[in-house]
Amino acid sequence: MRVVIAGGGSVGKFIAEQLHEGGHEVLIVDNDHATVARALKNNEPKGVAWFEADACEIAALADANLDKADVVAAVTGDDEDNLVISLLAKQEFGVPRVVARVNNPKNEWMFNETWGVDVSVSTPHLITGLVQEAVTEGSFVRLLNFEGGKAQLAEVTLADTSPANGQEIGELGFPRDANIVAVVRGDRVIMPRPDTILRVHDEVIVLVTAEAGDDVRRLLIG
Amino acid sequence: MLKGLRDRLHTSLDDLDCARLQDRFACLSITPIADAPMRQPIVVGGEIKRVLIAPHNGMATLEIVVGDGTGTVTAVFSGRRHIAGLDHGRAVVLEGVAHDVKGKRVILNPAYTLLP
Structure with a gap:
């Protein structure tokens, strides 16, 4: 499958590495020049393509061939960006599966199909669930x-x-x-x-x- | 002429309606809905066959089913209950990107033009 990941932080890189090992074609989009340059220089994660652009721009997403992507994962550290990327992926490119990361748990209620999100992942909610389960x-x-x-x-x-x-x-x-x-x-x-x-x-x-x-x-x- | 009348009498109402819609929208330079590709920018047109407000996760969502006699497309406007002019029977041209939702052709928040 073709997977486009928006956000090349530790989360994005980890997901990219795992998916690449799983045999998927992965592209990371990040707008930070230093991050992209460093990743390309060190060739990490191995076999993953990088694209330096602002994923909140339609033109950048078009250049990243989002119209051919099977999955988009919006995993930047900014909830507003993740929502914009999700909406654009669904509305402008009809991406079949959009996964988004929730950073601030207060924003979780917005991460639904109104914003083009098929699946949202909220680490604080996951941790609450796991702690509750234990105690x-x-x-x-x-x-x-x-x-x-x-x-x-x-x-x-x-x-x-x-x-x-x-x-x-x-x-x-x-x-x-x-x-x-x-x-x-x-x-x-x-x-x-x-x-x-x-x-x-x-x-x-x-x-x-x-x-x-x-x-x-x-x-x-x- | 007599043959034309006989043909009309032997055709179902649905087929007549499809033929009427195809005649109406064929002259515009738009793609017939049945030929419109998925996941590419398209311009399609048709008459509004159905308008419904479907709440998704507590948010109002306006769904409009548009048909041109070759097929139907569903336009989804998130966060809206009503859009002036988008009423049953109205002819519209929609611009956007269609994707497949459980076998339905769906355009999310398309640009629309009302036809007289």
Whole structure:
């Protein structure tokens, strides 16, 4: 796939390197002369092409052949720039998949299809989710959002008070719009079957739509 | 003339409408929607067949389906509820870049010209 990355900082370079190793054709666009010159001189990341231009300009994006790109990742350190790049990629070049980085968590609400963003990644939100997962028992922890929040992957660690303790999954009466996709018990990952019995302290990973969220909370948390 | 009348009587309303739209928009120097390439700047025209306000993530989004008898294209205006002149039945010319959204031809925030 042809991937164009806007922003050649540590994030952009890391993504470029990984994707290049994965066999993709990668171009990084950055407007800082020193950054581009240094990267070209040291030939890093290996095999990745660089283009010195302002990715917020339509002409620059046209020169970067965005009309042939399969994915654009806007990962600069500036949320305004990331939004502008995302909107231009979608509106002016019809890029099928636009991924954008959220720097300030206060701006996350804007990173949606109105601004041309298909997937947004917010490091602060990810960290919150991971910390909560480690410390909270008996609450619903969001791990990942799909389709602009219509579905999410969430995790619940069963507390002593959970009504699901000792129950078979098949007898829980799970709503049709939700599924238990894995149960983590200690070091083991258990593939859930209707006859799997849930126990206290199990980490239950569920795929759930927005409508079914309340039902799942009631069944697993009480 | 009699043959023309017979042909008209044997054709469905949809086909007649397609033929009428094709006649109307063929004379303008625009691309028929069915031939319009994806992901390239295009100029297409047609009559507005459908207007809907579809909220996306709590934001109002105006969606307009335009047809010229060869195909349809959906123009999406983000953050708008209404645009004066873009009403059902109105003829418009749209300029923008189309991309594929689940099999639909979609132009995001196109430039538009209202035709009389």
